[in-house]
Every structure is written in structure tokens, then in C-alpha cells.
Amino acid sequence: MSGAAESMVYHGASPRRRRRVAEIERVMRVPLADVVRENALVHLPPPAATRLRLVHPSWASHMSSPLFAVAHAAAPRRVSGVFVPSAGFLPFDGDDTVPSPSLSFVPASSELVVLSSSRGVACCFSPADDAYAVCNPATASWTAVPSPPCRSWPRPAIVVLFDTSAYNFRGDYTLVCPFESEPGSSGAYCFQVFTSGAGTWWVTDAMAPAEGLLAASGVAAGGTAWWRTSIGTAVGYTPVTGRVELVTCPGDSDQWEIGSAAGRLHCAVIDGGDVVVFRLHEHGIWEVTTRVAVAEILQPSQPPPPPTSTETVASQQPAPAHEHGESDAEEEEGSRAVVAAVNAPLRLDDGVRLLGFQGAEVEVVVLAGRRLVAFETRTRRRREVAVPDEVDATWDGAEYAAHINTLALIAPAMTINHSI
Template sequence: MDSGKNLSKFLAAKNNKIYMDLKLIIREHALQFLPAKSLFKFRGVCRDWKLLISTPFFAHNQSLSFSSVSGMFFQIPGETPTFISLDPESCGVPDPALNFLPVPVDIMSSSNGLLCCQAQADDRAYYICNPATMQWKKLPKPSMEHGPKSDAVLVFKPSLLNFVAEYKIICAFRSMDFDDATEFEIYSSKDDSWRVSREINFAARRLIPKSGVSVNDVVYWQTSSGTILVFDTTKDRSQIIHGYYSTNGGLGNFNGRLCSAYIYGHRLMVSVISNIYSNTMQMSSRAKLWDDKVKIPLPSEMLGAGASSYVPSPVMYAGSEIVLIYSKQNIYLCDMKTREARFLVEAPRTDQKVVPYVNSLVAL
């Protein structure tokens, strides 16, 4: 009998040790890779987890470790935004309409868990916020008038050394001093101020609204002439890229490189740029500038029968190995890994802004 009791105690102690070791491993090495919504739930597991998840150090580690696109903010101009989660059980925000901000806003851009918004009111003030934590900051007024057709792009990458987010906003706007010229104004959170770049681009023509994207400290905008305007934040220089299909395409970030996603026939084509600095102001061969990476066949019921070579189905978002396509008052999600397309949400209007969001705990 004694040996049986001892064996039971031994097994119970061993199982308890395994449980404690597993709990420690999860706490120390797994939690930081989870999205914010899941972490808010897991604060109820035990007191230790609640204290850990609530610390600035853990929030900083999570912002470095979790970078997957968790969902999309959709917004019709002048209306309240909505949020569609790609994984509703794990990812989400407490206030998708962003009512925690002091005024109604238009979402301009996003980057690694932060949103750049602009007030719909007359002052058109800029705000930075994290929808997961509902932290926000109003930015000082720019020194230049950006106008209603400006395009502001947020550039932010979490840093191992900085607990407080350091980010930039690059705004391209029509020059008041030079005809058909584009100027740039940059906000730096480190300095908490705006500065006007000395760079002026005379070749960009008109920018396509809501087209700006950032990839590795470089910002790209589509233009009405079928080119791409490039602004390098580290060099404070701009250039024009030729050889781009803009009929129904969109720009995005594919594994750290600029990508072009567009519809051709019944296929989604995703091409990645080879080297932005190999192209000059002269016309260049598209074949040398872009590498075709993904070709996804699209179902005929999605685009409609009898589609021509160029289908007027705009690419609303491209990046993080997913592409959103608008067709027949619906938005479809195309997965570049599985090469499959599926219905995402109904959308009666095509003029919505679509902004990706990473469910991060990054602090402002």
C-alpha cells in the first residue's frame, strides 16, 4: 500500500512539475507572439499573467514579436470606420468606430499597430492612435497647407531600444509655389514637429488618392500618369518609377519589397519590384524592373463571365501575402500562400479607404 501511495504522490508531483514548466514556458516564450485581443482575454488566467501582460516591458516585446495583419479598417469618406477581423476569435479592437478619439476622423494610413488619422473638422488636425489600447495623440499643426487631396503615409517600425514608438508621417501635397509640382512635409515623433523637405518633384503629376504605401523607410504613391512617385525618408529624395500597370492595380508590401497587384483576365497578378534605384527618369522596360511572383486564377462567379483583358475590379489592398479585390459590390480576399480567393464582406461603394491593422500593444 505504501509503495502505491508513494507512486501516486510521485506521479502527481511529476505532473504538477510538467504543468508548472509548461506554464512558465508559455508565459516567458509564447505569450508575446499573440495578438492584443487574445492577451486581454488571458489576463484572466491568473494573477501572474495579468501582471505580466500589463507591464510596459511585455507590451514592448509583443510589438516586436507580433506583426501579422489582424484585420482591415474600412471607411467611406466622411463616415464612421468599421473593422473586419481576419480572425475574430483572436484579433479585434474594443472600439472599431474610433469613438475614443475626441473628434470624428478619416483614417489615412497604418503601420505596425498604429493608425494615422485626420480630423474631419475644419482644422484637419492629425492624430496617431493604437485602436487596441485606445491610446492617442494629437499632432501639432503642419507648417504647410496640405489641401483636401494630400496623401499622408505613416512610417513606423518597432525598435528593440525604444519603449516609446518613434514614427514619421510623410505627406505629399500639391505645391502652392510651382505649377504641377509635388512637395513633401515630414512629421517626426522624436522631435514632435513638422519640417518641409527641400525636395520638390516636378514630374509626378496628380497623385491617386489613398494610394500611398511605405516599405522599408520608402514611401510610394500611384500617379494619374501611370507612374509611381517615390520618396526615400532616409535620403530625403524623390524619383519617378515608370513601367507600372495602374489601370486596376494597387501597391503594397510583399515580404519587405514593393509589390504591384492587378487583375489581368481572370487572374490576379502580383509582381515585386527588383530595384527602385535601377530606374531613372527615362522610360524603362517593365520586364527588367518587376519580377512576377504570384499568379492566382480567380473564379468566374467572382469577376463575371466574359471578362476582358483588363477587368475594372480595383485592388483595394495588397500586402502581407493577402490581396483584397472589389467586384460586384463585394470584397474578396485572395491568399497568396494558398492561392485561393474567398468572400470577405459586402461593400456597396468602391470609394472606401481600406487600411490594414496589426493587433499590437505598441505604446504611444
């Protein structure tokens, strides 16, 4: 079609169609570098995004804006890794690390314990100092926060709630910490709340009838802080509304864990040889979202090791003539047994444990021996990191914190002196 004909078609079109054509032409004229800058950078891990500041001054200016930090924190992402006692941060991907796995940028006289994390904002605790800080491990920014007035466990049960809306330019956050209504009695829990804007803790009027709340199980799902209990229930508290929720774990399994995906509370349960994941709907109703075999999650990541020199030499020794048929069959059977043993996934009675999870998609996290495996149920993609030797061999995954790296801003607590 000639240019004149195209012009006649364009001018003969409806106003709505002309606006649509003009919009398409405008988008097609945008340079590719600008498209990448505006749409792709927010999805990169913080280290990669930071390196790309050097591409062009316009990119550096764009990525230094609070708008970019807010967008980066809000972008959908997978869990980056897990904070583990003695080892610090263990990333599932080599390009999604933090500058200091032990959070050494936060001054403290003892090893820091990461209590919980949400959208890149973590709350850590120094047991020796009985001091607290909120930080972003990816940017090494931090602020001290005061101690909660009431506490029921050696490890505080604090959960971080972080607002990823477009209006949170300061990087404001909320901390929620439950405590026993009566010291030594676990029949009911009350809640205390800290906000970065107020800079102080206050005790709410809410109370949850529950028992056996597990301090390290806390997770943020939307605007609600949730904890698992030892009796098969989960307790939730929403600071904005003051609402308390109590739901029962689906199924009869003792092996279950709560997590967050797309801002909704989920529950992973080991059912026989499978992991079943449920999503919580309104009125405490659980819906099955996926089922995956433990064997698929724990497929070996390494090929079988080559035979040792002793085995190689022995296999090269000629057998007596009358034993050739028998020895060949035995050797073939033995080889199959060795390969099967190497490739066999760990059984549930070998110490497989579910860990909490968070992210845009359901990604089951499993500890099996010294393997930490994250399995995304939709794509069936597996990521894995080995637990280093410095971690106590008795560590069973009861103390940990799942974390997502973002460039989220950290608002200073208004009335706090910045020293931990």
C-alpha cells in the same frame, strides 16, 4: 544505456557538445506555460492576448511590459481589416477586432477619416476640425498632432512610418505628407515630415517629378513612404536618407495597386483574368512573385440558396405523361443554369477593384460588389467581410485604409496639447 554509461559519454564529449547537451536539458526543464508566455502570446490578436492576462499574474506582468508591446508590434502578421468611410473598421476575422470601429475614443466633431496605418499605428483626420491624431485602434490610445503646413488635397496624403525595432520603447513614429511644389500644378511634389520626438513639421529639400499623386494610396514599406499616381508610376520618399524614388508600374493595365509585404514594396496588377503581384528590387526592377486567377480569389463563400416555396411547389406538380422526358431534360438544364449563375464569380466588368495591402505575406485585397476579400497567395487562404448597408452604395474602394492590429505603443508628441 545506463546512467553511468551516459555519464561517461557526456564527460568524454567535446566542450562544445557538452554545452549543447546542457542547453537542451535546460530548455526541456522549462515549464510549458513559460514557453507559451515567452513565444506564443506575441502572435495572438490583441483581444485574445489581452484576455490571457487573467491566466496568471506572471502573464499579466509579462504582457504589461513595454518589451511585450514592442515584440507584439514587430511580430509577423496578416492584415486585420480595412477602415471604410461611414462603417469604420471592418475586420476579416471575428477575433481580430478593435474596441471602437469608429475610433470614438478620439474626441472630434465629425466622423474621423483614417489616412493610413502601419504596424497598428494609424493617423486619423477630422475634416470639420481640420485636426489630426495618431492612435492605436486596438488599445484606444492616442495623441494629437499638429496640422501639416502645406496640403494639396481635401484628404491629406499622410503616410505613417512606424519603427518596430527593439529599441523603440516610446512608440515613436514618423508622418510623411507630400504637397504640390506649386499650388494647382501637379508636375512635382515636395515632402513635409513630422516626428513624434521633435513634435513639429518641417519641409524637406527633396522634390519628386511626378503627376497625379493619389492621396489615399499611401503605404509604408520599410522606412519609405510610397504613393501611387494616376499615370502608372509610384513615388517613394525615405525620411532618414532624404531619398526620392520613382518607379513605373509593370504592365499596361489601368487596374493596379501598391502594397507592402515583409517590409518591401509590392504591386498588384489585374492582367486579363488574373492578378499578378510584383516585388520591387533595387534600381526600380520589378520581379513577379505570384499570379492568381480572379475567379479563385472570388470563389463563392456561401452554398447556392435553396429554392423558394413557389419554385418548390412548381417542381412538385406532375407533368403530362407525354411531356415527362422533355420536362425532365429542361428541368435538369435549368437547375444547372441556376447553380452556375449562383456559383459564377464576378467578372472584371462587374466592378472588381484592387485595394492596397500590408502584412508579413502577400495578401491581395479585392472589392467585388459588397464583398471585401483578402486572399493570401502562399496558403491560398481566403478571408471575407461584407460591406455593411450604411456604407454608400457608390463607394468604390477609392477611400480606405488597410490596418494590422497590434499592441504598439504610441509616443506622445512632445510639444502638442492633447486635444483634437
